[in-house]
Amino acid sequence: MYRIKVDHTKCTGCRYCELACSLNHLTTALNPKKARIRVLREKDRFFPVISGPCTEAACNIKIDIVIGDRTYDFCNLCRAVCPYKEVFKDPKTETPLQCDFCGIDAPGPACVKWCPSGALVLEEVPAYY
C-alpha cells in the first residue's frame, strides 16, 4: 500500500500542493481553501498537513511537539478535522474535507505530483503498517 511521506524541512511554502488538490477535486477551478492538504505555518517552518478523519469534539491533550531543538504546537501538525480547526472545511458549506488519496492509480495523488521540492513523496509501505 502507499502512503504520502511528508518532509517539512524541504517544504518551501509554495502551496502547489493546495492548488493541485483543489484543482483535482473541483475539476474546473483552483481554490487553496478547498484543498484537503493545507500548508500550516508554525514559527519559521511550513508544515504540509493532509486532512485526516473528522472528529466531533476537539481533543483536550494540547501537547507540544519537539522536533530537533524546536518546540511546535501539536495542533499545527494534527490531521484531524475537528470543530476547533476551521482549515479542513469547505469555506462556504463548512463540509469537512478529507483526503481521499485522489484514487491511487490514475491520476494519483495530485499534491505529490505538483510538489516541486520533494517535501511530499509517495512511498510504498507494507500492508500491515
Add this chain to the structure above:
Amino acid sequence: MFGWQGKALRVNLSNGFVEEELISENLLENYVGGCRLAKEVARLEEVSAEKNKLIFASGALTGTGVPTGAFCSVAGYVSLQEDILCAPLLLRFGPELKCCGYDVLIIEGKAPEWCYLFITDEEAKVIPVAEMEGYTPAEIEEVIRSSFSKWYGNDIRIISIGKEGEQPSGLGGLVTDGLLVNYSGGLGNVFGEKRLKAIAVRGTLDIKLAKAAVFQKIITDAIKDFREKRNKLFETVHTVFARLELPLSREIHHGEIEKKACLACPIACLHQREGKFLPNFTVTFCFSELLEIENMEDALTLYDLCEKRGIDPVALSVTGRMLIELAKVGKADVTLTPGDTKQLVALIEDESSLLHKGGFWLAQHYQSETLLQDITKKIDTTREEIFAQIEEAGKKKAVLEALGLCPYALLAFPYDVIIKAFEAATGKALEVKE
C-alpha cells in the same frame, strides 16, 4: 471569465465607501497583468499628485498555478519622483486578492485617521487603528493576525508600511508578509499620505480555468521536468553568481538557511534564517556594489533596520550611492563614507537628513540626472546577467512581466509552457505585440 475574476474593488478612504465594478474584458485582454495593467488603470483613473490613488493589479495567471504566477503590481503617484511608480508584490497578496474576487483594487481618498483596510470575498471595511502609528510592519502583521482565530489568521495576507512610509520620504517602501518589497521606495509614502497603515486580504473564491484538464497536464509535465532538471538549474544560478563575484552573497546565503517560495514557484529563490527573510540577490548586489558594505553582519543589520522602518533597500542603496558621489565632488554637505554602515544608520535615523529625499530628488536638486541613470543602469545590467544564456531574453522577460509573472521563471521553464498555460487558463490566444 477564466483566469481573471473580471472585477475591481474601489475603496474610498475618506468616507469608507466601497464599490464593486466590472472590468472591461478588452482592457484585461490588452493589458494582461503586471505593471502594464496597473499603470493603464492609473492612466484611466487620471492618477496624479492632486488625485492620487493606489492601484493593485493581478494578471490573468496570478494564483492559477502557472509557475511563479504569484505577482500583483502596485502603482501610485510618488510626489518626490513626480511620476507614477509601480512595483511587483511577491509571495501571495495578489492570489489572495483574486480569491476575494478582484483582479484590481483601487484605493482613493484619505482616511481621517490611521486605518487598515480588510478585504474578504464578503466585505471590505476600513478599520481605524490610530494606535498603530509608528508600528513596525512585523508588529502590524502580528496585531492584525492575532485579532482572528489562529487558523483564519494563518490565511491572511498583509501589506503594510513602517515609520518611513508615515512621513514624506523617497525611501518609504512596502512589506508583504514579512518580506521587504524591492523597488517600492515612495509607494509606502503614498500609503502614508492616505493614512493607510496596512491592507489585509483573505479570500475563499474559486479561480476558474477555461481548459482545466489541459492546464493540469501542462503544469504536471512542467513540474516533472523541473524536478528532473532541478540540480542543473541551481548549478546555472551558482555559475552566474560566481561570475558576478559577489562575496557578500556567498556569506549571506550559506549555512543554516531555508528556501522559501512565492505561491506556485518551484524555484524558491527567497531565503530565511530564524524566521526572517535575508536580502535577496538584487539587495545583496546593491549593498555590496553601491554602498560597498563588505561584511555580513553590517548587511544584515542594515536589512533589519529597513524591515523595521519599512525602507525599500534598493531605493536606500541608490540614494546612498548618490550621496557618496555628491559628497565626493563637494556638491552635497553630508558625511557618508562607502562601507560605513554606522554613518548610514545615523542618516536613516535623522529624519531631516538628505537621505530621506530619495535619489530622484537629489538628481534634480543637484542637477545630477546622469549620475542617477548610471547607478540604476548598474543594477539593471547586473540583473540582466542572470538571463545572459537565454535566447531573446529581453522579449521573453517583457512578456512574463506583462503577464505579472516572475522573470526568473525563464531560468527553469520553457517559454512556450507559459504561453500554452495562458491559453489553457484563459481560453484565449496570447498575442505578443512589439
